[in-house]
Every structure is written in C-alpha cells, then in structure tokens.
Amino acid sequence: MPRPVKLLIAVALVVLLATGAGYVLFLQKDGVPPGFATANGRIEAERVDVATKFGGRLSEILVSEGDRVEAGQILARLDDAQLQAQLREAEAGVVSARQALAERRAILAEKESALTFAEKELFRAQELGERGFAPEETIDLRRSQMAAAEAAVDSAKAGIAAAEARVEAAQATVDRLRADLEDYALRAPRAGRVQYRLAEPGEVLSAGARVLTLLDLTDVVMTVYLPTAAAGRLAYGAEARLVLDAAPEYVIPASVSFVAGEAQFTPKYVETEEERENLMFRVKLRIPPEVLAEYEEVVKTGVPGLAHVRVDPSADWPAALAVRLPDAR
Structure with missing residues (x-):
C-alpha cells in the first residue's frame, strides 16, 4: 500500500479515536x-421513624442496625407490667358487671311473675265483685297491688338498662387497655431496613420518643x-x-x-x-x-x-x- 494512503488511514484512525474519546468525555464530564x-x-x-406512643421503660429491642424487617413486625417493646395489671382489673370489672346484669334480669323475671299474679288476682276480685261476693275494698287493694307490680317491673327494666351500660363501659375499658398494650409493642409501619437504633433497653422514654429509624x-x-x-x-x-x-x-x-x-x-x-x-x-x-x-x-x-x-x-x-x-x- 502506498505510503501516503497509509498515512491518511492512520490520521483517520487518530481522528476517530479522538472523536470517540471526546464523546465519552462529553458524557462523563459535560453531560x-x-x-x-x-x-x-x-x-x-x-426514612421512617418508629416512635413510642406512650412514655415508659424500654424493655427490649428485637432488631439490630442493618436488619431487614417486614411490615407489622414487632421491633421493640415497652415494659407493660403496670398496664397488664390494669387490664386484669378491668376484665374483672367486666365479669362483675355481667353478674350484676344477670341479677337484674333475674329480678325482672321475678317482678314480671308478680305482675302476672297481681293481674290474675285483680281479675278474680272483679268477677267476685260483680257477683256480690267481694267488697269494693278488696278490688281496690288488688288494683293497688297490680299497679305496684307494674312499677316494680318498670324499675327492674331500668335496672337492666343501667347494668347493660355498666357492662359496655367496663368492656370499653378492657378494649382501650388492650389497644394500648398493642401500642406498647412497636411494630414496623412498612417493610425496610433498620438504619439506626436510637435507644437501648432500660431507658425511660417519653411519649413520642424515637426508638428506631427505618429505610x-x-x-x-x-x-x-x-x-x-x-x-x-x-x-x-x-x-x-x-x-x-x-x-x-x-x-x-x-x-x-x-x-x-x-x-x-x-x-x-x-x-x-x-x-x-x-x-x-x-x-x-x-x-x-x-x-x-x-x-x-x-x-x-x-x-x-x-x-x-x-x-x-x-x-x-x-x-x-x-x-x-x-x-x-
């Protein structure tokens, strides 16, 4: 191949290489x-912070920095001994309220039975009075007894309503304490990786204190x-x-x-x-x-x-x- 042609090819290669290098440099440096x-x-x-809803002593942390966690996984717990005691007390209150309600229902059944008997007694007295075998005073007495029995039934029904309200209130207290216990267990709001542990077991934390940071x-x-x-x-x-x-x-x-x-x-x-x-x-x-x-x-x-x-x-x-x-x- 003639030397001038070789020289032209060499120059062209150099230009191409320079152009390519310049293009790469352009991408890397100039955009x-x-x-x-x-x-x-x-x-x-x-970033997602896992914080306490209530103040208390941190009893344990179940994860370390860098751990992969799933949504809903328990990451840490606050000491809940006092809350557990309150829950047992509230559950006992529910049992007591239900027993009181059962007693009120039994009283209502008794009063309704007495009302039924009073109604029959009044009916018999009225029949005897129409035949002339019962004085008016006896009929009035039976009317008074039936009115008293009706009032007793109404009172027993009101007692049942009050007892039912106490059962609902006691059960609501139990539900609230159980919900609070759920919040004493700090769960991952979403899947991710633990970035930082910001507290350690034994520390007493205020409400809203951050315990972990997730990514x-x-x-x-x-x-x-x-x-x-x-x-x-x-x-x-x-x-x-x-x-x-x-x-x-x-x-x-x-x-x-x-x-x-x-x-x-x-x-x-x-x-x-x-x-x-x-x-x-x-x-x-x-x-x-x-x-x-x-x-x-x-x-x-x-x-x-x-x-x-x-x-x-x-x-x-x-x-x-x-x-x-x-x-x-």
Missing part, C-alpha cells in the same frame, strides 16, 4: 447531547438540582438515567417524581461556587420499585452519582447511557 440535562446527586431512601427500600430516589431552563421543561414521569460513582459501569433507570414549586440556591456539595449564584430547582428521580426489589440487598443510601434527565421526549438516549444492571441474584 449528554441536546435534549438532556445532567446534575450530581445522592441516593436517598424514604423504605421500595421508595428510593436521587435528589438533584436543575437550572430553570431544564426544570421548566420537565414533565412528571420523564425518563432519567443514574450512574453511581461506586459502580460507573452500570446505568440505572429512573423517572421524575417531583419538581419543586419554587427555585432555591443549590447546596454547596452539588455545584461549584459560581453556579451556586444561580437559582436551581430541586428534582427527585425515583428508581422503579421492580428494580429495587430485584437488587434490594445491594441498595445503599448516600451514594453519590450523576443523573441524566431527558428534557426533550423526542431525544434518543445515547448508547453510552443504555440501561445496564448487574446480573440478578
């Missing part, structure tokens, strides 16, 4: 082609700050790609889930001092739950990285930002 916005951010998960690994976002020109064009659900500093070989899919309604100064750790002089909008990029479920064991918060957001829906993703995830477990 992506038109239609995209790039910003730095950190991975964050929704919801099904709700993970990267928070970034974008300039007005980019944030103003964003649509909710717009596609994004995340490249973490700890694993630059992977590209993680995400989507826009939040755009701040007001501009703000960008925090110092995100941009340079010169760029902080410009107002920026806070944007959250949420990683799909199905991706998080697949790689839950390796999801970590606080990891910094670079986010690329597609501002123009018609723009095509460059090949360097095609989704690439690790092999499934």
Whole structure:
C-alpha cells in the first residue's frame, strides 16, 4: 500500500479515536447531547421513624442496625407490667358487671311473675265483685297491688338498662387497655431496613420518643438540582438515567417524581461556587420499585452519582447511557 494512503488511514484512525474519546468525555464530564440535562446527586431512601406512643421503660429491642424487617413486625417493646395489671382489673370489672346484669334480669323475671299474679288476682276480685261476693275494698287493694307490680317491673327494666351500660363501659375499658398494650409493642409501619437504633433497653422514654429509624427500600430516589431552563421543561414521569460513582459501569433507570414549586440556591456539595449564584430547582428521580426489589440487598443510601434527565421526549438516549444492571441474584 502506498505510503501516503497509509498515512491518511492512520490520521483517520487518530481522528476517530479522538472523536470517540471526546464523546465519552462529553458524557462523563459535560453531560449528554441536546435534549438532556445532567446534575450530581445522592441516593436517598424514604426514612421512617418508629416512635413510642406512650412514655415508659424500654424493655427490649428485637432488631439490630442493618436488619431487614417486614411490615407489622414487632421491633421493640415497652415494659407493660403496670398496664397488664390494669387490664386484669378491668376484665374483672367486666365479669362483675355481667353478674350484676344477670341479677337484674333475674329480678325482672321475678317482678314480671308478680305482675302476672297481681293481674290474675285483680281479675278474680272483679268477677267476685260483680257477683256480690267481694267488697269494693278488696278490688281496690288488688288494683293497688297490680299497679305496684307494674312499677316494680318498670324499675327492674331500668335496672337492666343501667347494668347493660355498666357492662359496655367496663368492656370499653378492657378494649382501650388492650389497644394500648398493642401500642406498647412497636411494630414496623412498612417493610425496610433498620438504619439506626436510637435507644437501648432500660431507658425511660417519653411519649413520642424515637426508638428506631427505618429505610423504605421500595421508595428510593436521587435528589438533584436543575437550572430553570431544564426544570421548566420537565414533565412528571420523564425518563432519567443514574450512574453511581461506586459502580460507573452500570446505568440505572429512573423517572421524575417531583419538581419543586419554587427555585432555591443549590447546596454547596452539588455545584461549584459560581453556579451556586444561580437559582436551581430541586428534582427527585425515583428508581422503579421492580428494580429495587430485584437488587434490594445491594441498595445503599448516600451514594453519590450523576443523573441524566431527558428534557426533550423526542431525544434518543445515547448508547453510552443504555440501561445496564448487574446480573440478578
């Protein structure tokens, strides 16, 4: 091959290599082609605090930092000895109230029987009076006895209503104490991973004291700050790609889930001092739950990285930002 031709081929290769290197550098340093916005951010998960509803002594904590927990799982308990005693007392009150109600019903049955007898006695007295065999005084006496029996029945019925109300009140006290006992067991409000233990067994805590902090690994976002020109064009659900500093070989899919309604100064750790002089909008990029479920064991918060957001829906993703995830477990 003639030397000039070889020289031209060599020059062309150098240009191509330089162009490719420049394109990679462009992606890594200067962002992506038109239609995209790039910003730095950190991975964050929704944080959930597990706190006490009542004050008391913390008797035990059943999990450690880093443990995976399920929704509804008991994580810690407060000392409930005093509440258990109150519950036993209330349950005894329910038994006593029910016995009193049974007595009232028995009294009602007795009074109704007496009323029935008084009605029959009055009927017989009236029949004898019509035949002239019973004086008017006897008939009046039987009427008075029947009226007294009716009043006794009404009183017994009122006593039953009062006894039933006492049973309901006693049972309500039992139900309340049982509900309070449930709250003495601190449960995970949702599935996640224990981030911090903020108290230890034996400590006396006030109502509302935090005991544990959980991270919801099904709700993970990267928070970034974008300039007005980019944030103003964003649509909710717009596609994004995340490249973490700890694993630059992977590209993680995400989507826009939040755009701040007001501009703000960008925090110092995100941009340079010169760029902080410009107002920026806070944007959250949420990683799909199905991706998080697949790689839950390796999801970590606080990891910094670079986010690329597609501002123009018609723009095509460059090949360097095609989704690439690790092999499934």
